Amino acid sequence: MKKTILITGCSSGFGRDSAIALAKRGHHIIATTRTEESAQELAAFAKQKNLDIETFKLDITQDADRQKIANYDIDVLLNNAGTGESGSLAEIPLEKIRHDFEVNVFGSIALAQLALKKMMAKDRGTVLFVSSLAGRIAMPFLGSYSMTKFALCGGVDVLRKEIYRVTKNVHIALIEPGAYHTGFNQRNVAKQYKWMDETSYFSDIKDVLKKDEEQYFQQMEIKSTKSMVDKIVQACEAKNPKLRYVAPWWQGLGVQIMRIFGK
Ligand SMILES: NC(=O)c1ccc[n+]([C@@H]2O[C@H](COP(=O)([O-])OP(=O)(O)OC[C@H]3O[C@@H](n4cnc5c(N)ncnc54)[C@H](OP(=O)(O)O)[C@@H]3O)[C@@H](O)[C@H]2O)c1
Numbered sequence: 001m002k003k004t005i006l007i008t009g010c011s012s013g014f015g016r017d018s019a020i021a022l023a024k025r026g027h028h029i030i031a032t033t034r035t036e037e038s039a040q041e042l043a044a045f046a047k048q049k050n051l052d053i054e055t056f057k058l059d060i061t062q063d064a065d066r067q068k069i070a071n072y073d074i075d076v077l078l079n080n081a082g083t084g085e086s087g088s089l090a091e092i093p094l095e096k097i098r099h100d101f102e103v104n105v106f107g108s109i110a111l112a113q114l115a116l117k118k119m120m121a122k123d124r125g126t127v128l129f130v131s132s133l134a135g136r137i138a139m140p141f142l143g144s145y146s147m148t149k150f151a152l153c154g155g156v157d158v159l160r161k162e163i164y165r166v167t168k169n170v171h172i173a174l175i176e177p178g179a180y181h182t183g184f185n186q187r188n189v190a191k192q193y194k195w196m197d198e199t200s201y202f203s204d205i206k207d208v209l210k211k212d213e214e215q216y217f218q219q220m221e222i223k224s225t226k227s228m229v230d231k232i233v234q235a236c237e238a239k240n241p242k243l244r245y246v247a248p249w250w251q252g253l254g255v256q257i258m259r260i261f262g263k
Helices: 013-024 036-049 063-071 094-122 143-166 184-195 203-220 226-237 249-260
Strands: 004-007 028-033 053-057 076-079 125-130 170-177 244-247
Touching: 004 013, 013 028, 013 036, 013 053, 013 226, 028 036, 036 053, 063 094, 076 094, 076 226, 094 125, 094 143, 094 170, 125 226, 143 170, 170 226, 184 203, 226 244, 244 249
Parallel strands: 004 028, 004 076, 028 053, 076 125, 125 170, 170 244
Antiparallel strands: none
């Protein structure tokens, strides 16, 4: 069945690739982006490829932008937009943590509340939140990002249970990617080195940290987003979505095992 699916953070990565994959499957896609320029670029791309994708600027931290979704009758909201700060919690400026929470948690929840108003009234719809496996096992020097995803992971689980108390037709679910090469991780880990200076507790091991992070993502990252996008498509099309859609499976399994052993 053709659905109307609104996605946030479609300038690149999972958002953009999911928008394209879902449009190719015949859905009507509203692919939103943080900036007007990205919205125009994506609209031009969609037109050229003859894809049923409309775009507009939706910075999820801006209430005026969020209110725009009231103009649409959405079957699925895919809360995909995200940011990630890096650096130790021992010294990261608090405003950086606040910004991560504004985008990953507050912006996404605020948008979900707006979408739910209509979904609850018509007793139909799905809200998906892109969290992360870093929201199940925290990563050192990515504490700010991990905290937001832990918060999202807990909150979404609760929200799902709450909604199911009153209807079984409105669904809430989590998308939990492992490490994928979208450029997101490289941009995030680089952020800490812009503000860490010689007063940092970690300045003596800065080069080692950089190298470790580079190697970690080189080894772990999946080059193509396809396996995750396939899961996102499944979640968008599911009649009764599961709580979690995880990819790649082996990173999901690794996280489960680490949790069993108390990590
Ligand atoms: N790649 C991974 O390994 C990985 C793993 C686990 C989870 N994830 C999650 O997957 C989601 C997408 O990430 P990605 O890997 O596809 O990276 P990406 O290509 O950098 O996508 C992030 C998107 O979020 C947008 N965004 C940032 N702040 C926003 C705001 N205030 N309002 C609206 N959009 C905003 C970005 O827009 P601009 O480009 O304009 O800034 C961009 O389109 C994120 O939630 C991320 O946490 C990624």
